[in-house]
Amino acid sequence: MENGNIDEMLELIWTEEESGRRRVNDILNADKSFDRDSLEGLSGKGYVKLEGEDIILTPAGRAKASNIIRNHRLAERLLKDVLEVKTVELETQACEFEHILSSEVADAICTLLGHPKECPHGRKISQGACCKKAVKEVSSVIVPLADLRSSQSGKVAYIATTHHARLDRLTSLGIFPGVTIRVHQKVPTLVVQLDHMQIALDKDIAEDIFVRRG
Ligand SMILES: [Zn+2]
Ligand SMILES: [Zn+2]
Ligand SMILES: [Zn+2]
16 A cells, blocks of 8 residues: 555544544545555554444554644645645645645744635644744744734735634724735724725734734
């Protein structure tokens, strides 16, 4: 069994499990290029256990899968937020990246992006050593709006909320990806400048708006 194939299978098993599916048939239906033999092979390598009709990641399999998924989702954020690759192209591009990133490079990308918690599809990115230490040596390019100082500006990269009312409100204020925001004042309340308009924002909302430093 090739390493790339092992990675793809572990990735699929992980994402299926995230969606609450952990049966052998779920995996085989989700990707027709895998068969029962390939899952047996994965089991032989100690990455999964087949228990009746269920497939379960072993601790070794879970550690390996978690790493692949983290790389995949960080690559998605990098491609989308920094390189501005279109969403339709993300999946295949990110899948190529995930196998070649060392953990040092993944942590450098994570730091550059401000330790994002979710991929562009809203799926969880697990923490790396960098997030736990909150390394500041490489300064992040993408930061929460709340981290900008007075008179600094940034271009909105993404908004990290799945809260529809909040997204709608921000959109109606003219705050969406691509827009440049300048911090007018931080105390007593945060006031930002958008074109010729000044808007006061709650601190927790400003934590959800990620900008690329201008
Ligand atoms: Zn992938
Ligand atoms: Zn994603
Ligand atoms: Zn990190």
